[in-house]
Amino acid sequence: xxxxxxxxxxxxxxxxxxxxxxxxxxxxxxxxxxxxxxxxxxxxxxxxxxxxxxxxxxxxxxxxxxxxxxxxxxxxxxxxxxxxxxxxxxxxxxxxxxxxxxxxxxxxxxxxxxxxxxxxxxxxxxxxxxxxxxxxxxxxxxxxxxxxxxxxx
Amino acid sequence: xxxxxxxxxxxxxxxxxxxxxxxxxxxxxxxxxxxxxxxxxxxxxxxxxxxxxxxxxxxxxxxxxxxxxxxxxxxxxxxxxxxxxxxxxxxxxxxxxxxxxxxxxxxxxxxxxxxxxxxxxxxxxxxxxxxxxxxxxxxxxxxxxxxxxxxxxxxxxxxxxxxxxxxxxxxxxxxxxxxxxxxxxxxxxxxxxxxxxxxxxxxxxxxxxxxxxxxxxxxxxxxxxxxxxxxxxxxxxxxxxxxxxxxxxxxxxxxxxxxxxxxxxxxxxxxxxxxxxxxxxxxxxxxxxxxxxxxxxxxxxxxxxxxxxxxxxxxxxxxxxxxxxxxxxxxxxxxxx
Numbered sequence: 001x002x003x004x005x006x007x008x009x010x011x012x013x014x015x016x017x018x019x020x021x022x023x024x025x026x027x028x029x030x031x032x033x034x035x036x037x038x039x040x041x042x043x044x045x046x047x048x049x050x051x052x053x054x055x056x057x058x059x060x061x062x063x064x065x066x067x068x069x070x071x072x073x074x075x076x077x078x079x080x081x082x083x084x085x086x087x088x089x090x091x092x093x094x095x096x097x098x099x100x101x102x103x104x105x106x107x108x109x110x111x112x113x114x115x116x117x118x119x120x121x122x123x124x125x126x127x128x129x130x131x132x133x134x135x136x137x138x139x140x141x142x143x144x145x146x147x148x149x150x151x152x153x
Numbered sequence: 154x155x156x157x158x159x160x161x162x163x164x165x166x167x168x169x170x171x172x173x174x175x176x177x178x179x180x181x182x183x184x185x186x187x188x189x190x191x192x193x194x195x196x197x198x199x200x201x202x203x204x205x206x207x208x209x210x211x212x213x214x215x216x217x218x219x220x221x222x223x224x225x226x227x228x229x230x231x232x233x234x235x236x237x238x239x240x241x242x243x244x245x246x247x248x249x250x251x252x253x254x255x256x257x258x259x260x261x262x263x264x265x266x267x268x269x270x271x272x273x274x275x276x277x278x279x280x281x282x283x284x285x286x287x288x289x290x291x292x293x294x295x296x297x298x299x300x301x302x303x304x305x306x307x308x309x310x311x312x313x314x315x316x317x318x319x320x321x322x323x324x325x326x327x328x329x330x331x332x333x334x335x336x337x338x339x340x341x342x343x344x345x346x347x348x349x350x351x352x353x354x355x356x357x358x359x360x361x362x363x364x365x366x367x368x369x370x371x372x373x374x375x376x377x378x379x380x381x382x383x384x385x386x387x388x389x390x391x392x393x394x395x396x397x398x399x400x401x402x403x404x405x406x407x408x409x410x411x412x413x414x415x416x417x418x419x420x421x422x423x424x425x426x427x428x429x430x431x432x433x434x435x436x437x438x439x440x441x442x443x444x445x446x447x448x449x450x451x452x453x454x455x456x457x458x459x460x461x462x463x464x465x466x467x468x469x470x471x472x473x474x475x476x477x478x479x480x481x482x483x484x485x486x487x488x489x490x
Binding site: 007008010013014016017020021022023024025029077078080082083085086087089090093094099102103105106107109110111113127 | 203204205206299303304305306307308309310312313314347348349354357361391392395396399400403429
């Protein structure tokens, strides 16, 4: 009969686990995310200026910049490069619009094996879906608040 | 005949022999410290197939055929095959082995499947139910990622405690008689859950099961850690290993000198960027079948405990915030009867 003499309680075990589980090296990951994320934003700004110089008005230039960044991220995902950059960049590649493109393209590639309808089509938004749903919900809430504030001002 | 020693432990009195074994691995496994011990390394992760699932099945079929070839046996010589993998409904095994025409017993023990299947094959051989019984299991990084985690090309980051699912497979053939290595006794573990909910910390979820099974085996067989050359756990990785040694130390059992973990052996943790170590059924299966058992045949290892560990959660149980139950089974394999 095995005695559970040394068996820790769940709380104790949780503490033991914490002790042996290494933390993320934030001193390395945060600067890397800042630099690479910042670089993507700089590229965006350069694109914006270039599109403006090419004669696009402000709104169209902004839209063209987003389209270009999304296209590049999708292409890099397809070329199997994006995830290797993201491994180092973390939130630096996740937060900009490039992260959104990657989160749509990567499941599309992955689940193509299950067919264009039930695979690619159904699973394309498996990661981005919640962001879209709650993004829209948040914008509705924001719109309602905005409307009511407008009534009193 | 087998004799039940206790609630968990069975003494295999005829001492069935692991007559032959084989291991197949992927590119990354070939680049690791054990790369040269694999029978076959496939540079193409798809194994010539068009989907990852088919690739895993092909890998399993390849390892079975390799083990048969090494043992100079045909698939029709096998009385039973015990097989499992990590995929839903164990399709890695059922599709991989469907053409072999061997009576098939599918098992699911998550990453503990090598110990589970080898235990069953040994019990069958020990009791005269099989002249040859085979144990086989596999895991594939890409099938595991798409089933349990994210698409391969998704730009996410792994936590430091995360482990890398091995693209590997191992098969072993057990017979009632032979020259060894012999399976002397087996300890069937109980499900252990100490409340870990972090799916990126499997080592911590499985360590309690390994702790229970090792402690039980040592007590049931009245042996000490020092009686063994090696106490080899399946895929606890760095975090699980530290926890296991600590848990056993609380009971004054010191395995630190004999212990190693397949998840730590298979890869170079730093260079190959696998964070806390390797995992998956194929991790312990290929390490045992490709590296450890041949070493025993060469007389470099004589008496070992092999304890493969599994995390018995599913994506559904995780999403419903349930904690992760662990399991571990133990085999005592020795070159002496």
